[in-house]
Amino acid sequence: xxxxxxxxGKVHRFDCAPExxxxxxxxxxxxxxxxxxxxxxxxxxxxxFVNGRLVNACLLLAPQIQDAEVVTLEGLQExxxxxxxxxxxxxxxxxxxCTPGFVLRAYDYLSHGGERSEEAIKAALDGxxxxxxxxxxxxxxxxxxxx
Amino acid sequence: MGVVGESVVRVDAAAKxxxxxxxxxxLAFDGLxxxxxxxxxxxxxxxxxxxxxxxxxxxxxxxxxxxxxxRNANVVLTDDQPFLAATRVRHxxxxxxxxxxxxxxxxxxxxxxxxxxxxxxxxVLSMEESLAxxxxxxxxxxxxxxxxTVKGSVPEAEGLHSLDKTYTTPHQEQAYLEPQSMVAxxxxxxxxxxxxxxxxxxxxxxxxxxxxxxxxxxxAPTGGGFGGKEDYPSLIAGYAYLLCxxxxxxxxxxxxxxxxxxxxxxRHPSKLRYKSRFDSMGKLYALEVEIIIDGGAYVxxxxxxxxxxxxxxxxxxxxGYLRIDARAVATNTPPNGAFRGFGAPQVLFGxxxxxxxxxxxxxxxxxxxxxxxxxxxxxxxxxxxxxTEHARLRALFETARRESGFDALYDVPSxxxxxxxxxxxxxxxYTGVGESMLASSVSIALESDGSVEIRVGxxxxxxxxxxxxxxIVADALALPVEMVxxxxxxxxxxxxxGPTVASRTVMIVGRLLAQAASKLKTALxxxxxxxxxxxxxxxxxxxxxxxxxxxxxxQPADILWDEDLFYGNGYEAYGLGCYIAEVEVDPVDYRxxxxxxxAYNDVGQVVNPMMAEGQVEGGVAQGIGYALFERLVYxxxxxxxxxxxDYTLPMAPDLLKISVRFLGLExxxxxxxxxxxxxxxxxxxxALGHVLGNAFDALPITPETVEEACR
Numbered sequence: 135x136x137x138x139x140x141x142x143g144k145v146h147r148f149d150c151a152p153e154x155x156x157x158x159x160x161x162x163x164x165x166x167x168x169x170x171x172x173x174x175x176x177x178x179x180x181x182x183f184v185n186g187r188l189v190n191a192c193l194l195l196a197p198q199i200q201d202a203e204v205v206t207l208e209g210l211q212e213x214x215x216x217x218x219x220x221x222x223x224x225x226x227x228x229x230x231x232c233t234p235g236f237v238l239r240a241y242d243y244l245s246h247g248g249e250r251s252e253e254a255i256k257a258a259l260d261g262x263x264x265x266x267x268x269x270x271x272x273x274x275x276x277x278x279x280x281x
Numbered sequence: 282m283g284v285v286g287e288s289v290v291r292v293d294a295a296a297k298x299x300x301x302x303x304x305x306x307x308l309a310f311d312g313l314x315x316x317x318x319x320x321x322x323x324x325x326x327x328x329x330x331x332x333x334x335x336x337x338x339x340x341x342x343x344x345x346x347x348x349x350x351x352r353n354a355n356v357v358l359t360d361d362q363p364f365l366a367a368t369r370v371r372h373x374x375x376x377x378x379x380x381x382x383x384x385x386x387x388x389x390x391x392x393x394x395x396x397x398x399x400x401x402x403x404x405v406l407s408m409e410e411s412l413a414x415x416x417x418x419x420x421x422x423x424x425x426x427x428x429x430t431v432k433g434s435v436p437e438a439e440g441l442h443s444l445d446k447t448y449t450t451p452h453q454e455q456a457y458l459e460p461q462s463m464v465a466x467x468x469x470x471x472x473x474x475x476x477x478x479x480x481x482x483x484x485x486x487x488x489x490x491x492x493x494x495x496x497x498x499x500x501a502p503t504g505g506g507f508g509g510k511e512d513y514p515s516l517i518a519g520y521a522y523l524l525c526x527x528x529x530x531x532x533x534x535x536x537x538x539x540x541x542x543x544x545x546x547x548r549h550p551s552k553l554r555y556k557s558r559f560d561s562m563g564k565l566y567a568l569e570v571e572i573i574i575d576g577g578a579y580v581x582x583x584x585x586x587x588x589x590x591x592x593x594x595x596x597x598x599x600x601g602y603l604r605i606d607a608r609a610v611a612t613n614t615p616p617n618g619a620f621r622g623f624g625a626p627q628v629l630f631g632x633x634x635x636x637x638x639x640x641x642x643x644x645x646x647x648x649x650x651x652x653x654x655x656x657x658x659x660x661x662x663x664x665x666x667x668x669t670e671h672a673r674l675r676a677l678f679e680t681a682r683r684e685s686g687f688d689a690l691y692d693v694p695s696x697x698x699x700x701x702x703x704x705x706x707x708x709x710x711y712t713g714v715g716e717s718m719l720a721s722s723v724s725i726a727l728e729s730d731g732s733v734e735i736r737v738g739x740x741x742x743x744x745x746x747x748x749x750x751x752x753i754v755a756d757a758l759a760l761p762v763e764m765v766x767x768x769x770x771x772x773x774x775x776x777x778x779g780p781t782v783a784s785r786t787v788m789i790v791g792r793l794l795a796q797a798a799s800k801l802k803t804a805l806x807x808x809x810x811x812x813x814x815x816x817x818x819x820x821x822x823x824x825x826x827x828x829x830x831x832x833x834x835x836q837p838a839d840i841l842w843d844e845d846l847f848y849g850n851g852y853e854a855y856g857l858g859c860y861i862a863e864v865e866v867d868p869v870d871y872r873x874x875x876x877x878x879x880a881y882n883d884v885g886q887v888v889n890p891m892m893a894e895g896q897v898e899g900g901v902a903q904g905i906g907y908a909l910f911e912r913l914v915y916x917x918x919x920x921x922x923x924x925x926x927d928y929t930l931p932m933a934p935d936l937l938k939i940s941v942r943f944l945g946l947e948x949x950x951x952x953x954x955x956x957x958x959x960x961x962x963x964x965x966x967x968a969l970g971h972v973l974g975n976a977f978d979a980l981p982i983t984p985e986t987v988e989e990a991c992r
Contacts, residue, residue, distance in 0.1 A: 151386070166307035167300025169504075171458050172538045176925035179458060207300040214299075222294035225891040228899065229743025230297025231458040231504030237298055259933035263925065265456050265505055266743045268898030269933040271891075 139199045141165060142209030148196060156184075156194035160206065167207035167234040171263070178262035181235040182206045188242040190261075207234045214241050216280050226275035228266035236262050240276045250277050285756040286946075288891035291748045292766075293502075293741060305462040305476050305501040305535070312467075312531025313342065315524045316388050318378035318395060319544065320370035323404035323613040323918030324416070327368055327377065333394035341391045342381040342528040344520075351493035355519065356486075357512050361419070362579035362616070364491060364519045370399070371418070371578035372615045373919045374544035376516075381524040381532050404613035404918050408552060408575050411610040418578075419611040425576045426584035426609045428591050430847040432665055433602040436566040441558040446638055448555070448631045449979045450962075452913045453548035453906075455620055456930055457742075459504025461545060462535040463517045465525035472525050474498045478514040479506045480780035482738050485772040487515035488522055496522065499771040506742040507903070508619030511782050512582055513545050542923035546618030547913070549574040549586055549609070553594075553631035563643055563650035565600045572607035572628065577616035583609040586617075588712050589624035592851040593959075596632045597668050597706050598651075599660040614918050619782060621900065622958040625707055626907065633703040633963030634978060637970055646691055647967060648682050651704050665848045666841070670706065670855050673883050673945050678704055680944055681859035681881035690863065694971060697868060698876070701967030703860045703960035708852030709784040709952025713842035716789060716853065721779040722833040723793040725754060727801060731818040733758065735767045735794060736829075737778035739786045744954055745892040746786055752888050753791045757798035760814065776831060784952025787888055788854065789834065791950060796832035804830070856951045857883040860901070860960035864968040871984040871991065873909055875965060878939045880957060885948035893953055897941045900957025906931045907958075908965040912981050 137148040141163055148159050157180045160168050171179030173192045180191040183205040184198070207214065217240050220226070227233050236259070243258045255273050264272065296302040330345075332338055346353055346367040353367065354360035366377045377397060382388045405411050411423045419425060463476035474496055478484055481498045488496040498518070503510060517534055525532040536545070554571040572590050576583035587609040594605050640650040655675050656668040668674075682688065682702075690700040710716050724736040733754060741747040751765035758765075768775055778790045804826065805817040822828070842849035863877040880897050887893045910929045914921040922928050966977040975990040 161306075166303065169304070169459070170306065170535075170537075171460075172925045174538070174924055174926055177458060211299060218295065218298040221298045222290050225288070225291070225895045227291060227294040227297050228745075228895055229458065229503065229505040230293065230302060231304065233297050234300040256933040263458065263930055263932065265458055265507070265903070265930065266899045267895055268900075268902035268931075268939055269936055270898045270939055271895055273933065 135196070137196045137200050139202045139204055141204045142206060150196050152195065152197055154196040155192055156196065156199050157191035159196060160191055160204065165206040165208050169231055169234065171231065176263065177232065178235040178239060179232050181238045188238060207238055210241065217241055220275040220279045224271050224275035224278060226267065226272040232262060232264045236264065236272055240279070244279060252277065283756055284752045284762045285886065285888050287889065289748055289752055289762050289889055291745060291892065293747050302502050304459055304504055305464055308464060308475065308501065310464065310531065310533055312533060313381040313383055313524065313528055314385050314388060315379060315381040315521060315532045315534040316392060317376045317520055318380060318392055320366065320373060320375040320377055321397065322370060322399045322401045323373050324371060325399045325401040327366065327370065328398040328400050331396045336391065336394035338391060340382060341387065342524055344379040344523045344527050345377070348523060348527055349491065352490045354490065355515055356490055357581050358584055359580045362581065364516065372613050374615055376520065379520050379524050381528055406612060406614065406918050408573050408610050408612065411612050418613065423611045424608050425580045425611055426587050428587055428607045428847060429605070430591060430663065431604045432661065432663060435602050436558065438560070438566055441560060441566055442642065443556070443558045444638055444642055445556045446635060446978065448553045448634050450551045450627045450630055451980055452550050452617070453620060453911055454542055454913060454928055455507040455509030457505030457507055457509055460536045460538060460541040461513060461517050463514065463521045464531065464533045465521035466531050467525050467529055472496055472522055474518045474522060475501050476514060476518060477501055477503045477510055479510045479740055479742055479782060481740070481770050481772050482777045483512065483780055484515050484518045488518060491519050492522060497771065497773045499769060500740045503740060503742040507621045508623065508782065509545060510742065511619040511780060513618060538925065539923040542928060543920040544615055546581065546616055548620035549576065549583065549617040549624065549627065551627040553628060555631055555635040557635060557639060559639055561643060563639055563645050563653045565598060565654050567602040568595055568600045569604045570594045572605065574609045574627065575612055575614070575617065576609045577612060577614045579616040581616045581618045583617065585712065586624040590628045591847070592663060592708055592712060593625040594628040594632060595663050596629065596704065597656050597662065597670065597674055598654040599656045603663055605663065614915060621903065622955045623783065625955065625959050626904070626962060629703070629705045629959045630963045630980065633705060634966055637967045638976065646688065647702055648687055648691065651678065651702070662851070664851045666850055670857060674857055677857050677859050677881055677883045677944055681861060681879065685861045685879045687861055691971065697972060698863065698865050699968045699971030700861065700863050701964045701971055703963040703967065705960050706855040706857050707784065707952065707956040707959050709788050709854050709856055710852060711783055711785065712851060713844060713849065714836060714840065716834055717836040719779040720834055721789060721793065722776045722831055723778050723790060723797055724776040724829055724831045725794065725797045725801060727818065727828045729822065731764065731815050733765045735765065736775040737790055738770050738772070738775055739778050739790045740770050740781045742781065744896060745889060746781065748892065749787055749888045750791060750794055754794050754798045757795045758802055784856065784954040784956065787950050788952050791888070793832040793834060797830045800830045854951045856953060856956040858956050858960045860964045862961065862964035862968045864965060864972065866969070866972055866987060871987040873969060873982065873987060874937065875905055876937050880939065881942045881944060882956060883945035884943065884953045884956065885951040886946055887943050888950055893943065894941045896953055897957040898939050901939050901961050902931050902936055904958050904961025905936065905965060908962040908980060909982055912983065
């Protein structure tokens, strides 16, 4: 089938099977910040925005992005600059495979006015897995993002 | 100056955070995808392989064992594991065929049209069945490796108490976020391997046997390893190589999460029996330990994991008589391999639970019993030589006990809250004289602009190699850290500094790099400013003298090891930990929450405090996962929970306050990577014992086990 959507503001057309995962389509379109971690919505490494909502691309099928506005970390470099800087400065990045997903989660949280308390941030990170850090430095980095 | 000891920001942080860093699956690729067709049975013979005549297999590249021109054996320590099964399979998921095609869909369809028939035999699925020789899987007795060691003599003291307890630990999955992935590049008959790995030279060696020629191997940015990318990548690299060679095209293999969890190596499960004798004050007189670990279907690294079990089985406690009988056994389950801690987390759970059991039997405080058994200047360890770390260990223990307020927390128990302790060590580097057998070497190169390039096989997999090694070299040369970089680990271009395992990168490779840097500094002569350095470099380069400087491992003269007698210095050095956990049990749903965790470490000089803290926090999280969350369910030799929705990892809300302290900073840098995985499980289990008064002798401790204990 034919699917048309915008990714980071540019129109993309996919000729694909209806059961194709959005994760694979977006990666084939060159958006490698979207990582395949678990394939079942548990880890958050494939996070992206569809029509303004942060979702796991591994759980979406091609028809679900028909006519949609898809935004990945590639398209949010300026908006996430302060978050990324805070992650680097506070040691929140280790192997880095989960990091783009955490950056988008933090961006979504903060841009919706999320409270800068450790407990609230921890709760907000419940959908993202990190095996390296123990989360403490990620939480600290989000608390200390310069606004 | 002195960039060692500073929290330099990781050099790869920005590219990781903005998504531009290319991991293996992100590399530009125009070739075939590869998949592995695996055994559906745990044990038996392959009777036939049928390709459905109704399906068009043209264009599908198919590789079986007969395509292997070199040796069909992945040699880690022995040659028992084939790359592809020929006639016999020994575990569910054992690779039999490899397929490649440009279309992933065609590949899936093709795999579904291949039928493999077997003569199935009764599999051996437990360590008990293995030792009873239900089937003969390996040698005479199914034992991959046995180690027996006795130190001291049986005590003649009267009136001693005794305790005989068994502890068990389960499989654990490394759960690096980036699944195993490998690319084989084809270039006019030559193949180059690029992928996610900890040990490029291990992969090179494995492929040399398989291919009969040297293959260039390059590490791609690696999304976590934790030991899971130590030995296993040799296999997947072999599959990619075989398909690439036959197809004459580039081939990429990327496992999905289910395949990764179900078939790659895990932490060895263990059964640990501790029999002790002690006086009424808790002083140990005798300790007999029986260790059995499940190696799975092939030897892989099990003998070395077992040696690490033996060397850590009694902790550093002083004991007049110590006997250890340890065996690694074969079963028809997927092979187990390296995982952060490498045998130590299992036995340190055993000994640290046992210390609490002794305290409980006598009605004493766990801290008092540990204090009574701290080693002194004349204490001798499991391998017969003095415990030289005794003073550091005592200092660490006393600081942790005092600063955490352990005694006050322990003396006033609450109905739902408890506190537990673990005191432990971790040998850094290879066991015995292993480092001298590795004979690691390093190289640094002086570039024309005065910058310095490090050329070693040590890899970045999240732990900080790309930042820590430049800090060490920059420190030795009195340069800003930006002046030093690491070349991508590629077996054709860098020195073989050994594998990135065993907490050895900073301690061993870092030390060699400091030596190489000091040779460069001597060659350059005196300089006392950045300008002076530049002038010295220009002068030196004009002289036409060598631009590369190296160093090789030489064993310190006081390191002795006799493998047959299991006598000598088990390790060149040890990191030390004293971890204290406070837990809360929810009386309604029996969930356990670790409400506070204090990790006191002594690993000598810390190269980068921020990264070191991150290592400890991550290790503690893994250890808490091992204690409370992570459970792999095996059924007739098959992993029944190969998903993150079943195999639960700790999430951010599960980890409350982890605080990290480093003591003993003045010494040389010791190993850090594995230490923080060793202590948390025992500390958490002991804290639960404090709340509930019950023993938690088996991991993981789930709400179901807590509920049972509350009855």
